Amino acid sequence: MITRDIWLIGLTSTGMIMWSLFGSSSPERRSLVIGVGIYSVLILVPGLARPLIQVTGAVPASALLLSIWLDNIQVRGGKYRLYSIFLGAILLFPALFDFATIIKPTIDKYSPCGWNWKSRWDPAWPQRLGGVLPISIAQADVVLAVRTVESISKKGDYIYVGAPWHMHVCFLADRHGLPPYPTNSIVATSSQRAEVLASLAKYRPSVALMSEEGIDIPYNVEHKEEAEYIRANYSLYLKTGSLMIYKRKEIFTSKVKGTRG
């Protein structure tokens, strides 16, 4: 689906730009087609780099171009109508082809599980959930993790977040990520990793949230320097699911409290 969308958006946007530059399109809308076409192609670049949900950003602009093309059905007759219907069918085809797959999450939104949440709500759960059930993508016990972070750090402490799938733990525990990169998912270059190391040395956060999973590649591979620093200066306090909570060694007094998940 994603591959097809990228090709359809890219190629039809190019086609529309060329139609506007050289074709017999309406003079009134030529500049709009060129502008929206360029926007559509540029917005496609993040989708090309990371072909996941990023592709959807380019759909509206290309749909607007399609809307302009399909106006030929009304304005022009004969073979122009055929051309328009042909291109419209090609572009609509992915939507119809995947309709069953695409429509499923939308129907799922109306599933009854949303209506009886109160019966399952436990008052002991973090108040910042606000009624949302503490189900973690990475299968960690969110409540246990939040309570642990609260118990081994003070309000206002920085937390080093080396676990991209567990960033919500900080918010739920009312703790902030280590500046200048509160989320390590945006730490990309070696100089940025050096900045994080300097910040670890400067602020000496009491707690580090770690996991072996990264976003695409293992955390220990992409953030080798930070992982080594944490292993050298912190001790494992709790493991739940894929989340590992580390505590700084100099203030660590007891052995590993437990392992769960």
Place this chain on the structure above:
Amino acid sequence: MGKEVRFGARHLLYGLWGGWTGVLLVARLEIIHFAVKAPPYGILNYCYLNGYPKQRDYFWFGAMIVGGFLGVLITRLVLSFLIKRTRVQRSRIFALAGIVSALMASLFGLSSIYGRSSITLMLYMGGVLFPWLDGRWYREPKSIENDFPDKRGFRGILCWVVVCVLISALWAFDAAFRCRKLDGIHEGSQLLYVQGILDGILPGVGCKAEYGPLSILGLYGWMKLFGISVCFGRLYFLVMQALGTAIHLALFRVIGLNWIATTICTLLILTHSSITGVQYGIVTAMRTAMPLLAIVIYWRGRGGNRKLIILSGLLQSISLMFSPEYGMASMAAISAIFLRGLYGKRDHVNRMSFIMWVAVSVIGIALISLAIYGKSAFGSLVSIILGSYGLPRLLGHLVLPFPEFKWWTKWELARLFTSGVTR
């Protein structure tokens, strides 16, 4: 006097097809190879670690786009050369032969096996050459002066906007939003920034931001108003997705003329946009809606409508501060609209409108920065632009391989049609 070159839809489609299929066949020959190179500045990604040359994806995608441009340009040049010399009405069989050859070449080209066969190349050459032997190829296409009668009433558009909001709200609404899994990456990172603001750390001053500051301040403001919790954060994302989608749908009515176009495009947006998937932590619909709205409003006001130009400039500045990469794309688009008007024929262009739009955008950005950052506005703005996460992304962070075109290879229709073709 020679005939005037009249470039019709058939020439355009032919040029595009010729360029795209040509690039596809060159790619099938596998004469261009790519080495796996480490991304710059110590960036690591999945492609590099797994020996996948990501530049291959960019190259061939760019080649297809450039190929389409070249195909159309060559067609136009050949047409302008031949139209002065062609007087004889040739047999109609050439048109049919050209279409059949072109279609077969495209089908074979899509197959990984038959894309490299000599028969495919011959069919491609036939598709490229046959149409020029047909006399009808040189006839003038129909042309119209203006297919955009400005007949939209304000009340009609307003009614449509209300309908769009209702459709989008119904589509975006998630009754089960309280029992969705906690998404640590998308949702969690946004909540982490909100936590930072609560602790007095503004993105751009105290820490690096992932998106523009307005994106996160919007979430912060909403949560400050209704309550600091994951629940209200999710409601914010739902509202933003619904509003963004409503803007997209409303634009079809403003631009489009007929109900068929509006229906098809509405279906496309509702099925193929981020609103369909249940994911909290992103506001893709709003990120793309505001720049698109700025583009369309500028286009409507480019003849000198000051109110529209000011509105477009304000939307542009908000877009840039909301999501820099989308804002920059709309800046390029509006500049292209201006340049097309400047050098094109019969387009309403007003240089002062563009200058006013640039001025309003700059003033808007300055005012937003001052309102958010106060005295450190300039430094923060520089930090947001130069320290933008978009730059490492462009350089290769978090890139993934381009998925295969399985839709075709799964069916392998080409194999059925070409069972006698040798490799």
